[in-house]
Amino acid sequence: MTKRFGHPLNNRAVRITDPLFGHYVTMISEKVLPHQWDILNDRVELAPRSHCLENFRIAAGEKQGIFFGEVFQDTDVYKWLEAVSYCIESGRGEHFTAIADEVIDLISRAQQPDGYLNTYYTLEKPEERWTNLVEGHELYNAGYLIEAAVAYFNATGKRTLLKTAIRFADLITDTFGTGENQIPGYPGHQEIELALVRLYRVTGEKKYLDTASYFIRQRGSSPNYFLQEIEKREGVCIFPEFQDYDLKYGQAHTPPVEQRSIEGHAVRAMYMCAAMADLAMEYQDQDLLEACKALWESTTEKRMFVTGGIGSSGFLERFTTDYDLPNDSNYCESCASVGLMMFGQRMASLTGESFYYEAVEAALHNTILAGINADGQRYFYVNPLEVVPGACLPATDLRHIKPVRQDWFNVACCPTNLARTLASLGQYIYAIDDNTLYINQFISSEVSSGADCNYNLLMEADLTGKGQVRIKTDAPAALRIRIPRYAERPVFLFNDERIEPLIERGYAVINLNTAGELVFKMKIEPRWVAANDRVRSDAGKITLMFGPYAYCLEETDNSDRLSKLAVAPGTKPEVKEPIASLPGNLPALEYDGFRLESGVKGLYGAPDYTIKPARITAIPYGLWCNREPGEMLVWQRVRI
Amino acid sequence: MTKRFGHPLNNRAVRITDPLFGHYVTMISEKVLPHQWDILNDRVELAPRSHCLENFRIAAGEKQGIFFGEVFQDTDVYKWLEAVSYCIESGRGEHFTAIADEVIDLISRAQQPDGYLNTYYTLEKPEERWTNLVEGHELYNAGYLIEAAVAYFNATGKRTLLKTAIRFADLITDTFGTGENQIPGYPGHQEIELALVRLYRVTGEKKYLDTASYFIRQRGSSPNYFLQEIEKREGVCIFPEFQDYDLKYGQAHTPPVEQRSIEGHAVRAMYMCAAMADLAMEYQDQDLLEACKALWESTTEKRMFVTGGIGSSGFLERFTTDYDLPNDSNYCESCASVGLMMFGQRMASLTGESFYYEAVEAALHNTILAGINADGQRYFYVNPLEVVPGACLPATDLRHIKPVRQDWFNVACCPTNLARTLASLGQYIYAIDDNTLYINQFISSEVSSGADCNYNLLMEADLTGKGQVRIKTDAPAALRIRIPRYAERPVFLFNDERIEPLIERGYAVINLNTAGELVFKMKIEPRWVAANDRVRSDAGKITLMFGPYAYCLEETDNSDRLSKLAVAPGTKPEVKEPIASLPGNLPALEYDGFRLESGVKGLYGAPDYTIKPARITAIPYGLWCNREPGEMLVWQRVRI
16 A cells, blocks of 8 residues: 555546536536525425525524524535535536625524534534534534535635634544543544545645544444443434434444444445545555455445445435345435445545446446436435335335435435535546546546646547547546446557557556547447345346446336336347437337236236236436336346 | 124134144143243243233332333233133133232222223323323223133133223223213224123123224214324324324224225224224124225235235334235234234124135234244244345344244234134134034134034044045034135035035035034145236245145255245145144145356356256245244245
């Protein structure tokens, strides 16, 4: 472990031109963030009440009223500001500047004299600060504040929010630790760690890094702080489901550096792991790196859905056990896939290994896209792989599954998390180090020369069409291009001449001595994918993928009762025209399958099977539920 | 609608000799009830604290201390007493008489001067009587008290408990109703209705019947009492999951007589339906009968598992929607199958139709037996049809699924409910009216002549062996023998001569003019069963049944990863020797199937199928988990 293998390219340098992702990225700045702003200001009639900004006005003493919302309600505007920052940074956010400056001033006015900033505790429980770290989310809120402040400073050079964040961060670094008069605790929901690392990187103040490190190293140590705190509270809970708190839920059962199996709440787990990777880098800590590697493997090789979704249990939004991957009752929170992307990006940067981007790619191309509708006004919080709308009833096991995207949520973490992720998409496509540009995702975009990169680059990716990526540069360039697993027979041409690059850690290492056009050709065909036999939910089932895209069946193309459909192994799907109403020009896939009918008239009876031919249409999972609502299915029966 | 088609034969007249059910029935009186008594007295170290009897001692003022347990903790001893009564009645319970009399005296001493009896409210919330009908279970407790009192009086002629029950019932009939100064409410958990009908039948007091009728007719009427009560409580809840109370959960969304779809908590629903059938009978109410018929059809033709289990959602232990029958996350509470038996028994009695006993038989032979281990000391509360032990984790969606039976429960409704059901098994086998004995189940047993029946009868059922039932009588007898659906080519011989009985409402109508031996022969072979195509959880799957028994695969016979197994349609199972360690001498079944392997090494990959032959062993579902714990599977993949 020596160097860092690339850091994310600044948003300023990247412009997304991709027909699919470009659609979403443009929409974020033009439609999504303005709409979210209206929701945060309670101007959208259909959305659940937010009150987010009103809470700040009341906390600042500028309005009368009482707090409304969740203990983490403040984070909605913080993540909104972070997303806005990325839009400004990439030249798509000028229209936000005035309102952003205004809300930043408001936030600063809601800060307490000692730097504390949290509208819930300030308005509702001023005496109970830091007494309920398990549930109270104060450090989580602080983390998002800091991330927004760093992002806004980076984008604009303005320091108001950064100063506010630093004042709060200083209070936190003073308050927490194992020293005298310090609280030896750590957050119930990890996030502050990531934020403090970012604050350290922008300020150079080592104490922020050290407190981030303290939070990770103290976590789960003995005696267990959470257990002590819970005992002190004598059963008083904010959230009823935390009555019998499971330490694994919050990854506090053992110190993170000793953890080898990914456990508990999926978003908490991913945020923690991303921070661990940051700290492994900053401290060059081999033990933390080993833990990160094991936790990555546990996540992606044992507990991840084929869509890049994570979290098998609806109850507590959490990981369960190896190979337990139910398709119709899972959670796969959109935020958890955001966290997975953050973790993977950092692992690749730490190790130089491209394979970490495989899961990042799966999450981005499938679950992240599924999280928001093509018109940018509605969201999935939960991303199942099999939906029968009639079964998704309130007050049942499937109450968390919504068969259509929602306007907003009482717990509204996902919409703004998706927005900040898509608004900073360039960071997942490109990384740069002293002399090398890493190309990690194949999403059409332009890199303009600047501080990080001294040439212009244009990438045109056409994975599901010609199966190629064209990369033009206007000067010599040192590139590392990820060879994705789905790329068969990769071939590189530079200015029409075949080159044979060295493959190192999954990257094609290509040094171009002149400007020119590099073409990365690969054979990409729709492919059937099966799961390990230990995954009982996918036993005897297969699913269709095409490049990075997981495909699914929708009722609108295939009629209902999708569970009756079957397909023979080796069936060759036909690549069809895209469905016109869906963005991105991704092809639909069609193939011959079967409709298997049991012949049972009542509820149960002697089987009298009939097998009818069925023409089956599959579309990209990330685009499901953008037409007629109905059933959806990812894993279909293989007829064997 | 005119007459009643048989009432249950008194336990006094029936002795169970069946190798399987006889084992359990004997165990109930000899082991189960003594063991439960020890638990109720907190003498069993491994079992969770009960405190049930201690609560009564404290409420009676004879001990110092505070209430412990659930609001319905009292019912554990009531149901225990009811089971004891049936044992005494059938001559197997003399050893309980002294302790029963003693505990009955204790219960009576805990009764309040005005007749009220409930240790929770008396000790914890004396001012809050009847203020929380939705959650408080006061009427539910009262119902079990009354049922125990009637049963004990019937068994012994002793009136102490009956008097106690009557005093409480009188308070209830005075308290509830639409009259002035009455509470226009009804129970959150139905049970009192059934009990008041029984009390009416034993006392002849019409007011009990009328109050039972009132509770059913008032339920769900407008304005909705539950909603009014909840509003008055301003969100204060006993149970956190009732925070957003769903009226359907408690069948209070519309008056029961108008209900056509079975909804909500499965036990509540079944107890209500059983009471509705009682009231339809007593009042000769055609509208109630129509509702009962529709609710029965909704239950058994749309929402019942093949094991006779009901309740598809673990959360709230409830029905969900038609054909939503998940095998590994379902509830299928043992008590719900008890309720289904009660409902079906009454419907058959009301209509004279034998088909109601099909579902009773499925519940009894599968889920009820599964609810208790062969040694009578451990219980399943929840009865899944597919278990992978490692996935049944606390604090996840599968937290309600236990992979092995438990010593006892914090909510301990099932163990005593199973005990009272098995202790009174005769009522489900035989019914009698003026001149006809109905034979509804084929469980070897003896009927002795007495008040109800003026001859002795001996039934030897051997369904899975010779496929026959031998019935000997010592005098002329009018019989109605249910022809079960699994009986192919039923043939009757009387004293070795073929007879051709009339078949009426699913019963063979047989009038024997002399003593003799009737043999009911049928072809019963192991049979494959499939589900309706709308049941997505069973799509492309089949299961094996043999007579009334659902069969399942266990890991101990078939190794793990049962989801890999597949079987061709038409495969003929071989009937094998019983597994020696399991009670009842039921054959194991063996057949040739396949082990389907995807060939995927990691989590996902290109399928590379191999199909290996596999010899598969199936055993009766009701006996699962009586050997090495491990995986279990009812529905297996059909290879087609």
